[in-house]
Amino acid sequence: MIDVHYWPTPNGKKVTILLEELDIPYRIVPVHIGRGDQFEDGFLKISPNNRMPAIVDTEPKGGGDPIAVFESGAILMYLAEKEGRFWPRDVRGRYEVAQWVMWQMANQGPKTGERGHFSRVPADQGDQSYAQRRFADETHRLYGVMNNRLYDRPYLAGEDYSIADMISYPWTASWKLQGIDLDEFKHFKRWFEDLSARPAVQRGMAVTAGLPSEDPASLSPEEQARRRALLYNQRARPAPDA
The missing domain is CATH 3.40.30.10 (Glutaredoxin)
Known part of the structure; x- marks a missing residue:
């Protein structure tokens, strides 16, 4: 299990x-x-x-x-x-997939996540326009990376569907909220529609x-403050005593 x-x-x-x-x-x-x-x-x-x-x-x-x-x-x-x-055994195929898994972890996920974060920062935290523009542009660039990769192959790592595709797909499901026009990225759009039609992807x-479900407005002011303090501006946790 x-x-x-x-x-x-x-x-x-x-x-x-x-x-x-x-x-x-x-x-x-x-x-x-x-x-x-x-x-x-x-x-x-x-x-x-x-x-x-x-x-x-x-x-x-x-x-x-x-x-x-x-x-x-x-x-x-x-x-x-x-x-x-979903992960080839031969060394060439294996690292073709592995590098796209690393790409997602190091680029697509973090940059798209920062785009979402800075789009939600409240006004009392100061001007966020540079950060919003920076990560919106980077998100757009990363869709271009995928689009250029997919123009001559069905999947990110080549001919076969793999964990490289599965790891990237969920971060593209909210493309509309990310300000992306799918028609600008036709090769990506074809890939996205193909994966969206897979029953296992739909189930996952x-x-x-x-x-x-939890309505944040139903939380007490004390609980809201506790969660904000816990979740934002995190710093290092002290190591346990020997």
């Missing part, structure tokens, strides 16, 4: 898409990032960067103790390697954390 410590964000949905494509059993363990579950000691033991997703494989290949993996790119590599699918994108 794969335990998926999860919240339904693009990073979480990368993992559920692959699990649905692999058609293997998994269990969702909710990590409510809005209220700060990711800072709890139990979660930090498997994800020391206090970010979800993370997995625990209770039945690793070859037996032995459960294996915990954090960071979505590492999770996809682990699961694809374990199941022998639809996975929830299984918790009731």
